[in-house]
Amino acid sequence: MKVLVVGSGGREHALAWKLAQSPKLQAVCVAPGNGGTALDSRLENIPITDIKALREWALAEKIVLTVVGPEQPLAAGIVDDFRAHGLRVFGPTQAAAQLESSKAFSKAFMKRHGIPTAEYETFSDPVAAHAYIDKKGAPIVVKADGLAAGKGVVVAMSLQEAHEAIDFMLAPDACFNPLGVTHNAGGARVVIEDFLQGEEASFIVMCDGKNVTPLATSQD
Template identity: 60%
Template sequence: MKVLVVGGGGREHVLAWKIAQSPLVTEIYCAPGNPGIAQLAECVDIKADEIDVLLDFARAEAIDLTVVGPEAPLTLGIVDRFQEAGLDIFGPNQAAAQLEGSKDFSKALMARYDIPTAAYRTFSDRDQAVAYIREQGAPIVVKADGLAAGKGVVVAMSEDEAVAAVDNIMVAGAFGEAGSKVVIEEFMEGEEASFFAFTDGRNILPLASSQDHKRIFDGDQGPNTGGMGAYSPAPVVTGELHEQIVETIVRPTIDGMAKDGCPYAGILYVGLMIADGKARVVEYNARFGDPEAQPLLMRLKSDIVPVMQACARGQLTQDRLEWLDKAAVCVVMASGGYPADYEKDFPISGLEEAAAIEDLMVFHAGTALKDGRIVNSGGRVLGVTGLGRTVAEAIDKAYAGVEKISWQGVQYRRDIGQKALNR
């Protein structure tokens, strides 16, 4: 069968890598792809949000399954368009993708179905939002309602910082239309984890646990990013907690979406805050997390293609996945200055040396080919992912790869996976 992967980041690289392992697959295309993906798939010069062009391509090439990586095309309705054309596509439709596309939509769903999360209020008026912050005090969390590439959330430790966040989002328009409303939430203490489940809109198939590192600097300091590294499994998610998450969060979410007339199919990502042995929802995403996808899919033994096809067709009957009895750790190497302005087009050295390390994969996120050399072209550039018998071994493996790679201004965290070791 022929598979089209939509997107061009680290998540799409690991998806293409995993899909390429399926005996069912004869050809993989990726739009737009990147130099790392080009080693596995034919990259097509179509942007992820050019839905009409992607649909024409899928028809012309008789694509059997399209897998959508990023959130933007999902919220623009790519799944609806492909389904109307009778094509199998993995991901939620436009109505269901609101679960990520609007924080207000997702919080209202959680309130309706008693899904544990932080107390909140939504505001479209700046002054009312500020008054609420003054009334509640700090710490407090301010979120742009719409999509902001993982950067529209401010955990404010003072009222003034929270007000500044509201002004940045609503007045300065830092995230455009995504900031026309803000969701202001109670601050939740605890340890974060990421939980994923495949679903066809009725049935669910949970994945292993993982944990992301959102902040740019060691010790969870500095501004939020799209994610600076991840590991799997996450010891904070015990077997008992895994069951609790499925029963009190994942199942009610999928059932609630179906009851509300917008069944959710694809991969459901739940960002969690865990405290005192209980999990609450921080946010939902309508796609695989990046970088969590890298360690998760490195550990997955099962063929991913039949699962995705079953989700797309509403026929998910598989009740378990096979996993390597190993840990995986992904360290993100980013451009200097990220998540603010950064310089690009610096040649990257050491990729071949890192690739020679056993049980290590270097997934490309923000790279490009320039004058025959691979250069940095994005904020997050590479996801260096190692496997090991233990988390400690996987950490050593990942950083052994990181040490081989360099370019001008490169930055990365040196403490990815430490929370797991501390447990």
């Protein structure tokens, strides 16, 4: 059997490394992979990132399972595309991936379902965002709504820092900025939420819609 891991980071390297230990597998391919996966004789890098091209390659190679790591292809709908063509794929659908790809969506989801979360408001108008910050005071947290490779959050300890974050994230041409923040198709949007003091931790589970299997906890 051949499996495919989508991604180019250390996370995908770890997944591919572990999958390659299974005696059931004939080959583990990584698309596009990285320098580390290229050095592992048990892994094969596939230089494809386009979803359609990768799906056609997976069909031609009779890939039995695809594991998707990065947020970007998940947000772009790779799971939906692969499943629509009969491919087995592990990862959330495009709709479910919004919990990661849109902070505004995830905050609204938590509020709607009674999941505890910091008080917040969402803004696309910088004037309204600045007024809200003046009303709330500092410290306060400003988050770019879209995917930002972990760089889209400013924990502002002063009003000046918070206002500067708004100016940066809601600039007229803020479709893309030097931090790597890519806003959603609807345009620049930020989530401003209360500052909470404490320790961050992640509890990760796998779910098929009925069953839940806990994995290891982690912390950034």
